[in-house]
Amino acid sequence: MKMEEYIRGIPSGLLTAQLGEREIQVVGISENGFEFRLEKKAARQLLTDAVPAQHQVLRDAAPPQHCIVTPFCKVCFYDLEQALWQELVLTEYGLEKAPALSQPGHREKPCAASFYQLYRVYVTSPEFRIAVQKLLLQYTRYIHLKLEEDDARLAEATVGYPVELEDCFADSLEEQKRKWFAQTDWEAVLRPYPSYALELDRPEWYETYLKESLSDFMTDYWKENNVASAFYAKRLPDRIYLGNQFCRLLFPKKEILFALLEKARSEGLGVTVSFACQPEVGLKEAEQLLESLRSWCQKNESIEIVVNDWGMAQLVGRYPEQFELCMGTLLNKRKKDPRLSYLKSRLPDKDTGLLAENSLNADFYQKALEKNLGFVRYEWESCGYPQRFPEGKNSLHLPFYQTNTSQYCTLYAQYREHNRGRQYLQTECPGYCQMQAFLYPEHLHMTGSYNSLFSLDQTILRALETGSVENAAFGEAEQEVQPDRAVLNLL
Secondary structure (H helix, E strand, O other), X not given: OOOXXXXXXXXXXXXXXXXXOEEEOEEEEEOXXXXXXXXXXXXXXXXXXXXXXXXXOOOOOOOXXXXXXXXXXXXXXXXXXXXXXXXXXXXXXXXEEOOOOOEOOEOOOHHHHHHXXXXXXXXXXXXXXHHHHHHHHHHHHHHHXXXXXXXXXXXXXXXXXOHHHOOXXXXXXXXXXXXXXXXXXXXXXXXXXXXXXXXXXXXXXXXXXXXXXXXXXXXXXXXXXXXXXXXXXXXXXXXXXXXXXXXXXXXXXXXXXXXXXXXXXXXXXXXXXXXOOOOHHHHHHHHHHHHHHXXXXXXXXXXXXXXXXXXXXXXXXXXXXOEEEEEOOOOOOOOOOOOHHHHHOOOOHHHHHHHHOOHHHOHHHHHHHHHHOOEEEEEEEOOOOOOOOOOOEEEEEEEEEEEEEOOOOHHHHHHHHOOOOOOOOOOOOOOHHHXXXXXXXXXXXXXXXXXXXXXXXXXXXXXXXXXXXXXXXXXXXXXXXXXOEEEEXXX
């Protein structure tokens, strides 16, 4: 490969660099160096910050009159096979301005060329050449698999996914639940949590709860979900969640909602009302409902409200005396995928630990949410690996976690149009999800319910065998902050 033959289009998630104190985006790479560009003001700053060489400059690679010397240069290559970054510090390199003509036969538009300055870094390090060859080989292989194979074959090649199990399905969701839950000791699962809530998220449960006492309702709930009868009479919830965090059309009708509130109050249950992400056309109705809820709270007691979009957070934040604002699971994002376990087996322990935190672990972010929007509680999901929870009030939803949600419901499209890709926004729905669900290969422990995909956190259930239920969700014993509430939803 000649020095002028630069490969372009490598994603920044696979290749990046640092020059001095500045992170730069690599726009072209070869075995002999790489190209990057800077906005001209930043480029002038680079010249200003240049200092005498702390590393040897390759005068034969770059003419002295064009050479700029910086104290530090590092290139980072992502290893797709090992799923980790390889950092290479360059001790010998040349840096020069490059002409505006950066590709044969292609000239930048004048406005584009005047906006930035293109630079080239020349490298003779054998380690750099090997790293470039490895990156290009892996990326070419990835592109081939992406274009020529399906997602299962791609996962098999990259993380050892068992593609041979793709054809193993249960006959029904009920059969899957029997396999998942029949031997589960739910008393042990819920024991680590001071508080335990039940999530009622569809009309069937709203109506049943209104007709029965709490103890009778829980018996029916466990039976419906194929849970062993030994648990029926055990611990009752001290709080209920009303509403669906994912599909707004499954939210209870106004009269049913207030009937549920009254019944919960009479039984001494705390109440949390959950809102899904609201489209713009639904904001006026949501605002009116919040006014009615505020009036009810003024006569009775305050309630918690879970929101899953920033607009609803602003609306609920108007009434801090009546509502305690909770960040929903769609806003509290983290990496979640049932296939992640195959990747984890290939990662060093120090890298899997990076999954344990998300944005809320940053103190400044959490404080900004509390100060500007009034969040007092955060909703989490048990998603198959240990998590580190921040200070404050934390609720853990189990045993399922959401992976995908769409306002354009695939289940509705499949049932009505016989094509899950033929989707459109619905304002009304007869509730096909109460009768139908998507099934997935058994080894994935997934189901498609409502307008979402969910996966079962098996670590919660498997930990029972070793007596380490707490560690499955909370991490190691040194974990200081633990969720003060479990929220149960068996779909």
